[in-house]
Amino acid sequence: MSEWRKNLIDDDAGLAAVLQQARTVAVLGAKMDARAPAHYVPAYLAAHGYRIRPINPTLAGRRVLGEPVLPTLADLEAPVDVVEVFRRSEHLPTHAAEILRLPWRPPVVWFQLGIRHDLAAERLARAGIRVVQDRCMMPEHRRLLLGRAS
Numbered sequence: 001m002s003e004w005r006k007n008l009i010d011d012d013a014g015l016a017a018v019l020q021q022a023r024t025v026a027v028l029g030a031k032m033d034a035r036a037p038a039h040y041v042p043a044y045l046a047a048h049g050y051r052i053r054p055i056n057p058t059l060a061g062r063r064v065l066g067e068p069v070l071p072t073l074a075d076l077e078a079p080v081d082v083v084e085v086f087r088r089s090e091h092l093p094t095h096a097a098e099i100l101r102l103p104w105r106p107p108v109v110w111f112q113l114g115i116r117h118d119l120a121a122e123r124l125a126r127a128g129i130r131v132v133q134d135r136c137m138m139p140e141h142r143r144l145l146l147g148r149a150s
Contacts, residue, residue: 007125009108009132016144018108018130019137022081023051026073026106028095029086030054030064037112037136038086039064044138053080072098079104084137085111092117096124105129112136 031038042052054064060071083106113136121131142148
């Protein structure tokens, strides 16, 4: 197996480790609408002790889940543990490039359920970033850390 492939996380042990080690999650594509997954999934994570940093250029300057919305990842004043991506798959190469231009590297980039782009994932994994694709943090947290089915 190529060394970088070890950074593609798709097993329960790897997912649990990500969820246990993370404390701060930047939510790329955060929404204000409480019915949107890009709002209620981060709200769930916040309720379970994660600090959420919402990122969305169209909402910049407003507040989501009590935190100011920043226009880009580059506007974060400190590194985060996970970049959680709620953007359509076709945007992932651009976001991968944005992540790789940061002066720091997030340990994990997590593409939410239904979001997958193998080339963007490979580019991030080759840079030493662990990548999760096509999974939702909320049910994975419930299942792996709380022992509850989603």
